[in-house]
Amino acid sequence: MFDWALLGLFASAFLSATVLPGNSELALLAYLKFVPQQVVLAVTVATAGNTLGGLSSYWLGRFAPPPAEGKSLSWLRRYGATALLLSWVPVVGDALCIGAGWLRLKAFPVAMMLLIGKAVRYVAIAYAIM
Numbered sequence: 456m457f458d459w460a461l462l463g464l465f466a467s468a469f470l471s472a473t474v475l476p477g478n479s480e481l482a483l484l485a486y487l488k489f490v491p492q493q494v495v496l497a498v499t500v501a502t503a504g505n506t507l508g509g510l511s512s513y514w515l516g517r518f519a520p521p522p523a524e525g526k527s528l529s530w531l532r533r534y535g536a537t538a539l540l541l542s543w544v545p546v547v548g549d550a551l552c553i554g555a556g557w558l559r560l561k562a563f564p565v566a567m568m569l570l571i572g573k574a575v576r577y578v579a580i581a582y583a584i585m
Contacts, residue, residue: 472508516556536564
């Protein structure tokens, strides 16, 4: 049977990683309140949705006109894809993903850093409530 709640968790996580407002942490907490035995599945679904949402911002940044160079972009240029470990931080994370696209950072390292940063956050949230 299809689990609509997992689809909702995925959608919330995806949208939360874009410039659209969202709160995937609450969606994860709600899911785990009702189905605590599926913590690994829930964290995996939330991580996948949030990572793909971050990658959508990255790809939008690749197609946007290049921005004027500033302190933020020079910081991102200096740290490269590693800076995307902080992509989970509200507001800042969206800018990091878009900036990585603007700077044409390589997609694979960007995806890996997004995945790691977002997974660690969801694991920490799930661990805190279990």
